[in-house]
Amino acid sequence: MTNQSALTIRNLQKSYGAVEVLRGINLEAQPGEFVALVGPSGCGKSTLLAMIAGLESVTSGEIRIGDRLVNSVPPKDRDIAMVFQSYALYPTMTVRENITFGMESRGVPKAEQAEAVKRVSALLQIEPLLNRKPGQLSGGQRQRVAMGRALVRDPKLFLFDEPLSNLDAKLRVDMRTEIKKLHNRVGKTTIYVTHDQVEAMTLASRIAVMHQGSVQQFDAAQTIYSRPANMFVAGFMGSPAMNFIPAELTGVAGQPSVTVRTATGGTATLPLAQPAPANAPKQVVLGVRPEHIYRFSDDLGQRKPGIAAMDAPVELVEPTGAETLAVLKFGDLEVTGRFDPDSAPRMGETMTLGIDMARACLFDPTTKTLL
Amino acid sequence: MADTAIALPFDAEAAAASRRHFWSRFAIYGLLALFAVIYLVPLLVVVLNSFREQEEIARNGLISLPQSFRLNAWSDAWGTYCIAGTCEGMKRNFLNSLWMTIPATILSTLLGAINGYVLSKWRFRGSEVLFTCMLLGVFMPGQIALMPWAFVLGKLGLTNSTYGLILVHVIQGISFTTLFCRNYYVGIPDDLIKAARIDGAGFWRIFRKIILPLSPPILIVTVIWQFTGIWNEYLFGVVFTSGQQQPITAALVALTASGTTARSYDVMSAAVLIGALPPLLIYLFGGKYFVRGLTQGAIK
Amino acid sequence: MSTHDLTIPIAAPARPWRERLGTLIPILVLAPSLAASFVYVFVFAAWTLYLSVSTSSLLPSYGFAGLDNYMSLWANRRWNIAYTNLFFFSGFYILGSMAVGLLLAILIDQRVRGEAVWRTIFLYPLAVSFIVTGTVWSWLYNPADGIQALVRGLGWSSFNFALTSDRNLAIYAIIITGVWQSSGFAMALFLAGLRSVDPDLIKAAQIDGASTFRTYRRVILPTIAPIFLAVAVIQIQFAIKTFDLVAALTRGGPGVSTTFPAIYVYDLMFQRGQIGEGAAAAVMMLAALAVVLVPYSLWVVWRRRRESGHG
Numbered sequence: 011m012t013n014q015s016a017l018t019i020r021n022l023q024k025s026y027g028a029v030e031v032l033r034g035i036n037l038e039a040q041p042g043e044f045v046a047l048v049g050p051s052g053c054g055k056s057t058l059l060a061m062i063a064g065l066e067s068v069t070s071g072e073i074r075i076g077d078r079l080v081n082s083v084p085p086k087d088r089d090i091a092m093v094f095q096s097y098a099l100y101p102t103m104t105v106r107e108n109i110t111f112g113m114e115s116r117g118v119p120k121a122e123q124a125e126a127v128k129r130v131s132a133l134l135q136i137e138p139l140l141n142r143k144p145g146q147l148s149g150g151q152r153q154r155v156a157m158g159r160a161l162v163r164d165p166k167l168f169l170f171d172e173p174l175s176n177l178d179a180k181l182r183v184d185m186r187t188e189i190k191k192l193h194n195r196v197g198k199t200t201i202y203v204t205h206d207q208v209e210a211m212t213l214a215s216r217i218a219v220m221h222q223g224s225v226q227q228f229d230a231a232q233t234i235y236s237r238p239a240n241m242f243v244a245g246f247m248g249s250p251a252m253n254f255i256p257a258e259l260t261g262v263a264g265q266p267s268v269t270v271r272t273a274t275g276g277t278a279t280l281p282l283a284q285p286a287p288a289n290a291p292k293q294v295v296l297g298v299r300p301e302h303i304y305r306f307s308d309d310l311g312q313r314k315p316g317i318a319a320m321d322a323p324v325e326l327v328e329p330t331g332a333e334t335l336a337v338l339k340f341g342d343l344e345v346t347g348r349f350d351p352d353s354a355p356r357m358g359e360t361m362t363l364g365i366d367m368a369r370a371c372l373f374d375p376t377t378k379t380l381l
Numbered sequence: 382m383a384d385t386a387i388a389l390p391f392d393a394e395a396a397a398a399s400r401r402h403f404w405s406r407f408a409i410y411g412l413l414a415l416f417a418v419i420y421l422v423p424l425l426v427v428v429l430n431s432f433r434e435q436e437e438i439a440r441n442g443l444i445s446l447p448q449s450f451r452l453n454a455w456s457d458a459w460g461t462y463c464i465a466g467t468c469e470g471m472k473r474n475f476l477n478s479l480w481m482t483i484p485a486t487i488l489s490t491l492l493g494a495i496n497g498y499v500l501s502k503w504r505f506r507g508s509e510v511l512f513t514c515m516l517l518g519v520f521m522p523g524q525i526a527l528m529p530w531a532f533v534l535g536k537l538g539l540t541n542s543t544y545g546l547i548l549v550h551v552i553q554g555i556s557f558t559t560l561f562c563r564n565y566y567v568g569i570p571d572d573l574i575k576a577a578r579i580d581g582a583g584f585w586r587i588f589r590k591i592i593l594p595l596s597p598p599i600l601i602v603t604v605i606w607q608f609t610g611i612w613n614e615y616l617f618g619v620v621f622t623s624g625q626q627q628p629i630t631a632a633l634v635a636l637t638a639s640g641t642t643a644r645s646y647d648v649m650s651a652a653v654l655i656g657a658l659p660p661l662l663i664y665l666f667g668g669k670y671f672v673r674g675l676t677q678g679a680i681k
Numbered sequence: 682m683s684t685h686d687l688t689i690p691i692a693a694p695a696r697p698w699r700e701r702l703g704t705l706i707p708i709l710v711l712a713p714s715l716a717a718s719f720v721y722v723f724v725f726a727a728w729t730l731y732l733s734v735s736t737s738s739l740l741p742s743y744g745f746a747g748l749d750n751y752m753s754l755w756a757n758r759r760w761n762i763a764y765t766n767l768f769f770f771s772g773f774y775i776l777g778s779m780a781v782g783l784l785l786a787i788l789i790d791q792r793v794r795g796e797a798v799w800r801t802i803f804l805y806p807l808a809v810s811f812i813v814t815g816t817v818w819s820w821l822y823n824p825a826d827g828i829q830a831l832v833r834g835l836g837w838s839s840f841n842f843a844l845t846s847d848r849n850l851a852i853y854a855i856i857i858t859g860v861w862q863s864s865g866f867a868m869a870l871f872l873a874g875l876r877s878v879d880p881d882l883i884k885a886a887q888i889d890g891a892s893t894f895r896t897y898r899r900v901i902l903p904t905i906a907p908i909f910l911a912v913a914v915i916q917i918q919f920a921i922k923t924f925d926l927v928a929a930l931t932r933g934g935p936g937v938s939t940t941f942p943a944i945y946v947y948d949l950m951f952q953r954g955q956i957g958e959g960a961a962a963a964v965m966m967l968a969a970l971a972v973v974l975v976p977y978s979l980w981v982v983w984r985r986r987r988e989s990g991h992g
Contacts, residue, residue, distance in 0.1 A: 091579065
């Protein structure tokens with residue numbers, strides 16, 4: 011078998027006493043792949059990462075790195091490296107000592123250590139920092155050193171535990187780019203834990219969205235965004251979040267459509283781009299991302315197939331510069347739309363919207379899953 | 382600059398405020414100075430009297446300005462003064478205290494550091510409960526352990542010996558040192574330990590290379606706390622040792638009690654200072670850590 | 682793949698015991714200290730508890746005497762004096778040292794110059810043993826050589842300050858010395874508390890026009906209320922354990938007027954050969970500590986839970 015996974019997790023469970031933290035996780039990562047584990051705090055993503063690292067014991071199920079079962083292998087023998095949220099740089103050691111500490115523990119010859127430090131510090135451009143202590147470094151520099159310490163192991167698997175969440179907003183974007191470049195250059199299999207969905211989207215080729223100890227969806231980043239498996243994933247990925255609009259499935263003259271309430275107390279009928287599956291209930295939830303709501307115009311309908319028009323009053327307008335967010339009233343419901351500043355609505359106006367039904371999702375309101 | 386300041390219109394409110402400010406400052410420093418005198422006088426009295434002649438003390442009282450200066454009292458107190466029949470001064474007891482305090486301090490601090498390391502970074506099921514049980518030792522009054530200790534020390538053949546007192550102080554001290562170190566180590570991020578484990582370091586290597594280098598602040602606090610505590614301890618000293626084997630606290634009580642007729646304040650002052658000097662020096666040089674120990678020990 | 686698969690079963694059985702040793706090291710390292718502490722805390726306490734209901738007198742003996750020792754303890758006039766003294770002393774000692782400590786802390790908190798020097802002066806008695814303090818103060822209280830002699834020498838010939846030679850006043854000598862010794866401790870804790878108050882809170886009070894006095898009384902002191910309790914609890918502990926100070930200052934006298942429980946225990950066990958009753962008195966001391974500390978610890982735990990629950 012040539013396409014051996016770099017990491018395979020099967021039916022992994024973790025409980026502390028009666029508390030079940032992870033319930034039957036299945037995941038795998040191809041060699042060189044960048045996989046993100048994303049979810050709100052307390053979803054179990056960090057526990058999962060700690061179990062991959064060997065820092066937490068396995069209750070049941072299996073973890074394989076390459077084809078080796080590592081369930082009871084201590085962390086140092088797993089051939090992994092990890093970058094921590096707090097960086098976990100040893101405060102009493104210089105940057106150089108931080109990088110060589112692991113090699114020293116494993117008894118790597120001095121000459122080889124020096125060579126490795128040289129290679130890694132050149133790669134990360136931290137040569138001038140080698141003799142400083144972590145306390146004398148800026149946030150971004152610490153981040154680099156932490157990555158250097160991980161890189162120097164040349165491990166099979168790279169683990170990142172929310173490495174950017176201690177940085178300020180601007181630095182976070184810079185370091186994100188840098189991690190991506192670094193991954194492209196060294197091409198190591200990487201498992202990256204974050205609670206920030208933007209980070210996950212920008213970095214990962216595949217994303218596992220976790221909630222309450224289980225994986226909600228494990229798919230390519232774009233698929234997760236455009237075809238979320240359930241309402242949790244749909245709501246978690248993307249900001250502002252996807253709008254959930256209660257709707258009723260109707261068929262007008264053979265054209266499958268949904269009916270939603272309008273602010274005036276009436277209803278509007280929106281034709282569906284493709285028919286709903288046969289087993290769909292009558293009452294559904296229509297999921298529309300803010301960027302798929304436009305100001306309606308005739309040529310828009312011609313340019314994009316599947317645009318449905320409806321009127322809605324504008325309650326609030328929030329310009330952010332690059333785009334303008336508007337709160338629209340659908341019945342009692344508030345729906346967020348994201349507009350180009352040029353075509354932005356004005357407050358109080360009742361505008362005609364064009365909703366891109368080709369990209370809308372339908373959910374079952376009881377099971378919360380995608381139809 | 383000065384001209385414009387003078388040219389400003391007179392502001393009655395501002396002037397009143399500045400006057401009030403002056404008087405409140407005056408009151409603050411006045412009160413502080415008064416208390417400082419109350420705190421310093423006893424120390425000053427002992428220091429001065431240790432250099433005065435006994436006749437002069439007898440004539441002018443304890444609290445008066447010195448008119449003589451001699452060092453005899455100090456050498457008497459150190460080497461020749463008689464306590465309950467033996468005339469060897471405090472030297473022997475001072476050394477007893479030293480040979481008791483130093484090993485007991487080092488041992489209890491080391492054990493405390495290791496225990497604290499385990500209880501904060503290698504927790505296991507039930508370790509919190511065990512920690513709480515150890516903590517109870519902090520509150521135990523010495524009186525409750527007196528008879529059992531007397532029995533145990535007797536069985537071990539350590540009655541009336543410095544080794545016996547070392548044992549007592551180490552075991553009594555473990556609770557304190559463990560508490561101090563554990564609470565300090567809890568503040569060291571667990572990620573450091575995880576990173577070190579991934580780097581291949583084991584229990585002892587993590588302790589030596591990561592925990593110990595981070596420990597000086599707490600070790601200094603613990604050593605100071607233990608040293609002053611053990612040096613100043615009296616109950617165990619007076620119960621488990623006698624005569625030549627007594628630590629200095631017990632000897633001081635014996636000395637001041639033995640003055641039957643004329644009290645020789647000069648020698649006793651010097652003796653008291655000899656007994657107070659080691660912890661006082663430690664306090665003067667490590668005051669910051671001393672206070673930290675106090676507040677940490679108290680808040681917990 | 683198949684070759685790799687073969688290596689796993691061979692490597693796997695070797696790991697468990699080494700790994701188990703790895704997890705055992707921390708427990709093994711802790712074990713001796715734990716055992717010693719366990720003996721010290723539980724076995725010794727139980728032992729003394731047993732002695733207190735035994736027929737021990739000059740030597741420990743293990744015949745069962747029921748509550749006889751406790752009966753004779755509570756019937757003893759001297760024990761009566763001892764615990765009355767303890768209550769009296771505790772009250773004045775705690776209030777006194779907290780009042781002086783708070784005053785000093787607030788004074789030092791007024792951005793005074795030479796803060797370190799003031800602090801050093803007020804705290805040094807804490808570094809010195811009760812034996813030294815007690816000895817020196819016993820001289821100062823000595824009517825022939827100390828404070829009384831000084832004031833009389835200045836011309837006020839009827840001045841009377843002979844606390845330690847008066848049965849009814851000797852306890853005040855102990856209170857004054859105790860306050861002198863430990864108000865620095867209260868000061869240190871209060872000062873730490875004052876410094877931990879959010880400065881924005883104080884600024885807000887100033888903008889609201891509150892005077893310094895009002896700011897302290899209404900804003901700062903209420904926020905450090907838990908420190909008052911902590912200081913009080915620690916001082917009560919000191920008070921219950923008070924032994925050295927009395928031993929050096931009055932030796933329990935004049936007569937038995939300044940006997941304290943701790944002195945009583947020592948006396949009965951080692952001077953009078955009444956080990957059983959001495960043990961009973963020691964158990965009473967432990968009980969007194971428990972009465973103070975158990976509710977306090979529960980309260981601290983409860984408060985911490987509540988705070989972490991909200992955070």
